[in-house]
Amino acid sequence: MNPAPQILKARQVIGKTLIFRDATPEDAAFILSLRTDEKKSRYLSTTAPDIDAQRSWLQHYAAATDQAYFIIEYQDEPIGTVRLYDVRDNSFCWGSWILKDGRPAQAAMESALMVYAYAVDHLGFAAAHFDVRKGNERVWQFHERFGAERTQETALDYFYRLSLEAIQASRRRYAKFLPDGVTVAN
Numbered sequence: 001m002n003p004a005p006q007i008l009k010a011r012q013v014i015g016k017t018l019i020f021r022d023a024t025p026e027d028a029a030f031i032l033s034l035r036t037d038e039k040k041s042r043y044l045s046t047t048a049p050d051i052d053a054q055r056s057w058l059q060h061y062a063a064a065t066d067q068a069y070f071i072i073e074y075q076d077e078p079i080g081t082v083r084l085y086d087v088r089d090n091s092f093c094w095g096s097w098i099l100k101d102g103r104p105a106q107a108a109m110e111s112a113l114m115v116y117a118y119a120v121d122h123l124g125f126a127a128a129h130f131d132v133r134k135g136n137e138r139v140w141q142f143h144e145r146f147g148a149e150r151t152q153e154t155a156l157d158y159f160y161r162l163s164l165e166a167i168q169a170s171r172r173r174y175a176k177f178l179p180d181g182v183t184v185a186n
Ligand SMILES: CC(C)(COP(=O)(O)OP(=O)(O)OC[C@H]1O[C@@H](n2cnc3c(N)ncnc32)[C@H](O)[C@@H]1OP(=O)(O)O)[C@@H](O)C(=O)NCCC(=O)NCCS
Pocket: 039, 040, 041, 043, 044, 094, 095, 096, 097, 098, 099, 100, 103, 105, 106, 107, 108, 109, 136, 138, 139, 142, 145, 146
């Protein structure tokens, strides 16, 4: 049997038009601007509007070995964030997914496909799980179109799981957004 997959950081995960770059304490101001935007943060856990606290969170992250937090870049400009965390057997969780206004139209599809390409092809995961606020209807609809299945719900959240089959079917269906998977630079 294969050993249990682990989340690994990467200096860069390179897609078709986007690059994921490992987050650093220098990204504190950009991340804070996204996470304290009233509209974008509506369905996220609250972030204090405190640049030192954000920098300190990123310093802790730099030493962490169980998650990967990426700045999403387009044409050398940061346009968003995404994070892989919470390994459970062969499944990984992803979230902290935010794209700024003015993002290119393909950014949501390409960044989601890049997460799956990195996690499956490079890290060896065979499923994904995540939760989405019930009120965040556009986002859970996005995931359901990708084949996410609701496994549980609370008053506030839906919980989802994607099997490897669903992930690979969506990667094929939406291949025009990421025809060649991702390459990783360390
Ligand atoms: C979550 C988030 C990153 C998604 O990005 P988004 O750009 O809003 O995603 P959208 O659902 O609008 O999809 C973007 C485009 O891809 C298209 N698209 C979405 N799913 C598609 C599919 N299955 N096939 C083809 N196109 C698709 C959409 O139609 C849309 O195109 P349009 O701009 O021409 O309408 C963004 O909404 C965000 O930052 N939200 C705030 C933070 C948040 O709540 N994050 C989620 C919690 S983890």
